[in-house]
Amino acid sequence: ELKVEQNPLFLSMQEGKNYTIYCNYSTTSDRLYWYRQDPGKSLESLFVLLSNGAVKQEGRLMASLDTKARLSTLHITAAVHDLSATYFCAVDGKPNDKVIFGPGTSLSVIP
Amino acid sequence: ETGVTQSPTHLIKTRGQQVTLRCSSQSGHNTVSWYQQALGQGPQFIFQYYREEENGRGNFPPRFSGLQFPNYSSELNVNALELDDSALYLCASSKTRQGILTGANVLTFGAGSRLTVL
Numbered sequence: 001e002l003k004v005e006q007n008p009l010f011l012s013m014q015e016g017k018n019y020t021i022y023c024n025y026s027t028t029s030d031r032l033y034w035y036r037q038d039p040g041k042s043l044e045s046l047f048v049l050l051s052n053g054a055v056k057q058e059g060r061l062m063a064s065l066d067t068k069a070r071l072s073t074l075h076i077t078a079a080v081h082d083l084s085a086t087y088f089c090a091v092d093g094k095p096n097d098k099v100i101f102g103p104g105t106s107l108s109v110i111p
Numbered sequence: 112e113t114g115v116t117q118s119p120t121h122l123i124k125t126r127g128q129q130v131t132l133r134c135s136s137q138s139g140h141n142t143v144s145w146y147q148q149a150l151g152q153g154p155q156f157i158f159q160y161y162r163e164e165e166n167g168r169g170n171f172p173p174r175f176s177g178l179q180f181p182n183y184s185s186e187l188n189v190n191a192l193e194l195d196d197s198a199l200y201l202c203a204s205s206k207t208r209q210g211i212l213t214g215a216n217v218l219t220f221g222a223g224s225r226l227t228v229l
Contacts, residue, residue: 004153033217042201043154043220050215088153092212098167099144099218101153 002027002093004102012108013079021105023072023089032072033090033099034063043088079109113138115204115221123227124192132187132224136204142166143185144218145177146201154201160185161210192228199223 003026013019023032034046047056049065049072056063060083062075072089086104093100116135124130136143142161146154156169160179174190183204189196203218212218 031212035220042222043203043218045217045219048215048217090218093156098156098159098169099212100156101146103153 002029002091002100004089004091004100006087006089006102006105008105009103010106010108012110013076014110015080016078018078019076021074021076021087021089021107023074023102025070025072025089025091025102027093028067028070029091029093030067031092032065034061034072034074035088035090035101037086037088037104039085046087076107079107081109081111083107084109115202115219117200117202117221117224119224120222121225121227123229125229126192126194128192128228129188129190130192130226132189132200132202132226134185134187134202134204134221136183136185136202137219140204140206140219141183142205142207142210143179143183144203144205145185145187146203147171147196148199148201148223150198157187159210161207166210189226194228197226197228199225 005024007022032049035043037043047063052067054065060077065072086106088104090101144159145157148154158168163179176188179185201223202221
């Protein structure tokens with residue numbers, strides 16, 4: 001059974017600082033997703049990573065995938081308050097190829 | 112293009128009752144997945160519907176059931192409600208090949224239906 005873990009679960013950081021969120025998963029998968037959820041809102045797709053070594057960037061967020069290590073990272077550069085949200089990684093599970101989510105990382109960016 | 116719409120947005124039920132939640136998928140999508148998100152947790156996969164049939168199920172009991180209609184919209188039904196069923200229920204539509212995401216296709220989520228069971 002596929003398990004998806006995230007570290008840390010809670011993150012409080014100052015504006016302007018850099019930080020990385022880690023996502024580990026337990027079985028082989030070639031597709032990994034990052035989503036953002038604002039309080040009381042639904043999930044918004046940020047990135048889909050489709051192969052080993054894939055890197056995607058959008059604004060202050062950069063995601064990467066190492067399928068051999070079963071690890072993805074979401075790097076935040078020069079954080080701003082607007083990035084405060086919960087970030088989820090998700091992986092296509094085997095054998096039924098359904099998308100399984102991690103527990104989320106609650107990010108709070110403090111002025 | 113229209114996004115994923117869910118109804119109702121909020122509802123309150125009592126233990127033992129039954130509930131039906133509805134979802135209209137995004138234009139061009141052929142697959143619907145349902146997730147349960149308890150407060151402070153990640154979404155948990157309930158099941159997926161493709162071509163009007165259940166196509167994969169998570170660790171949820173049979174009292175959770177669903178339907179998909181020819182227009183790709185979907186319903187989630189929960190019978191014999193329990194207190195632990197209180198959660199945000201999220202519908203996600205996608206474009207798949209036989210239920211499998213390919214290429215850059217991703218799940219597109221609706222705003223959710225928040226169910227409270229008293």
